[in-house]
Amino acid sequence: MTAAAKMNRVPFYETAKGSLYKGDCINVMRDMKPESVNCIFADPPFNLGKDYRTKFIDKNSNYIEWCGEWIREGVRLLKDGGAFFLYCMPSIAVKLVHELNQCLEFRHWIAITMKGTYPRGNKLYPAHYALLYYSKGKPHVFNRLRTPVVTCRHCGGEIKDYGGHRKMLNPAGLNLTDFWDDTSPNRHRKYKVRPGVNELKITIPERAVLMSTNPNDVVLDPFGGGARHTKSANRTVEGGSGLKNLTAP
Numbered sequence: 118m119t120a121a122a123k124m125n126r127v128p129f130y131e132t133a134k135g136s137l138y139k140g141d142c143i144n145v146m147r148d149m150k151p152e153s154v155n156c157i158f159a160d161p162p163f164n165l166g167k168d169y170r171t172k173f174i175d176k177n178s179n180y181i182e183w184c185g186e187w188i189r190e191g192v193r194l195l196k197d198g199g200a201f202f203l204y205c206m207p208s209i210a211v212k213l214v215h216e217l218n219q220c221l222e223f224r225h226w227i228a229i230t231m232k233g234t235y236p237r238g239n240k241l242y243p244a245h246y247a248l249l250y251y252s253k254g255k256p257h258v259f260n261r262l263r264t265p266v267v268t269c270r271h272c273g274g275e276i277k278d279y280g281g282h283r284k285m286l287n288p289a290g291l292n293l294t295d296f297w298d299d300t301s302p303n304r305h306r307k308y309k310v311r312p313g314v315n316e317l318k319i320t321i322p323e324r325a326v327l328m329s330t331n332p333n334d335v336v337l338d339p340f341g342g343g344a345r346h347t348k349s350a351n352r353t354v355e356g357g358s359g360l361k362n363l364t365a366p
């Protein structure tokens with residue numbers, strides 16, 4: 118086996134609950150069995166020229182075509198009823214839905230608050246990213262998640278009055294909506310796995326996995342980066358999910 122082929126097939130790091138591969142995600146995915154994955158969570162690079170401190174260069178003149186390649190590989194790997202999540206900027210999302218709509222069912226465009234960006238040129242202030250949620254046919258699993266009633270961080274009091282129906286709320290919390298404003302990125306240095314890199318708040322993949330999988334289901338993250346999602350899947354999926362986490366060479 119050549120060194121490159123070995124990188125695609127032999128995990129770089131492994132636990133009882135999952136494996137991390139160090140390689141180009143398309144090559145690693147090509148070596149995986151069709152219909153072997155229950156959920157895909159993809160947080161791809163955005164083609165912004167960012168330095169990820171790997172061999173990977175975040176500037177691709179065929180970016181949308183390249184996304185089409187790994188999306189098609191992902192669809193091939195998904196089992197019937199599996200979930201496909203794609204986290205990206207709205208300007209990219211609107212281009213990628215074309216590819217996704219060809220072979221998957223649209224479920225949600227989840228708007229995720231993104232503070233700390235700034236307006237460019239003659240545009241509005243961008244304040245959200247998209248988490249596209251698709252399924253391969255009818256979803257195999259949909260777990261209804263709940264979030265705590267929102268309180269004031271200064272006084273601890275509840276912020277909304279729920280139109281006078283507060284007593285009727287489910288004691289387990291509010292139904293999760295398609296607008297997430299409690300998931301701002303890890304900006305603080307002490308919470309980062311890799312210094313200087315904006316990692317996704319762990320709640321985002323965690324909710325996606327909890328919503329769409331059962332214990333022991335297999336989750337694939339083609340762009341593992343700092344491998345935070347390995348932690349998220351190990352922590353959130355009771356009994357452990359078989360997480361396949363791919364990271365750049």
Ligand SMILES: C[S@@+](CC[C@H](N)C(=O)[O-])C[C@H]1O[C@@H](n2cnc3c(N)ncnc32)[C@H](O)[C@@H]1O
Nearest residue numbers: 141142160161162169316317340342343364365
């Ligand atoms: C937007 S970041 C995702 C970061 C990750 N969600 C985290 O929280 O650490 C994209 C990641 O994909 C990696 N990457 C870029 N091209 C890749 C490829 N072809 N195969 C695998 N990973 C790649 C980059 O190195 C970067 O870490």
